[in-house]
Amino acid sequence: MSRGILYIATGDQYISEVKTSAESAREHMPGIDITLITDETIDSSLFDTVQDMEGLDADFSSSNLEPGMSPYDRTLFLDTDTYLTDSVHELFDVLDDCDLAAALSPSQDSAPGVPDPWIQYNTGVVSYRSNDSVRELLTRWNELYREWRNERDIVQNQPSFLRAVYDSNVDVFTLSDHYNVRLFSPGAIHGDAKIVHGRPETGIENAAHLINKSSRWRAFYRNSYVSRYSAFKIVEDASLRYHLEKSVSERGVRQTLLEAPRYLSDRLF
DSSP states (O other): OOEEEEEEEOSHHHHHHHHHHHHHHHHHOTTOEEEEEESSOOOOTTOSEEEEOTTOOSSGGGGOOOTTOOOSSEEEEEOTTEEESSOOTHHHHGGGSOSEEEEEOTTOOOOTTOOTTOOOEEEEEEEEEOSHHHHHHHHHHHHHHHHHHHHHOOOOSHHHHHHHHHHSOOOEEEEOGGGOEESSSOEEESSOOSEEESOOTTOHHHHHHHHTTOOSSEEEEEOOSSOSTTSEEEEOSOOHHHHHHHHHHHHOHHHHHHHHHHHHHHHHO
16 A cells, blocks of 8 residues: 655745755655656656646645546545654554544634534645545535635635535544644644644744654744744743742732742743
8 A cells, every 4th residue: 555745835935945844854754755746847866756737836736636636545645844753654654444534723713605513634744545525525625725716715725625524424533733733823732743734934844843842732923023042932831920820819919029039930930
């Protein structure tokens, strides 16, 4: 049973991004097969197969998966702006028990015709099997995307993907955020981020390193546009204000002032 990673890329920016992503995949999954679909001319040993596809647009539609696009029985599709920090062979193994796996979108939005509590999946990291149910879903996704783009001016592809999933009989596994850590919005994670996803100004590899400096429960958000060292703010504890108010409430003002030097020393050093 064949397994492999699939990318779609068009234009200089996305070709540059896909090389960085594929390099991270090669580092952590050295034996994995990688296919790139592109309308550009590219010669790189990072990819086992480069498939030419004319007419790719540099917008959301270029990442729409189509039936027959992947040469593998089990495929891990990755957006070009993703970066692996570890092996993720388990994203193929999970398909033993389901047809498709993806993480939820942080936007919490739904889609036309889909009731609560359904929300959109992020389509930048998707593992899926090659079977009739998935092929029907992908066909429906592309039909809905074209229809909604023309008639509703919905250019994002996640709403149509959700509706296609909702209308299908595909068995979907919802991935944890560890496999799709979106960097464009604040987030929280416990343990290591295995796939980070976004375009931080100081580089995705640097962002992955900063976020994985700790494996404790931590929140993160973009903190600096130019500094590599403080590009992301990592918060692992309650605020100074919270601890001050808690201490005053439990110990009183006097005891809080007496303990303040030791407390600050512990936090700062």
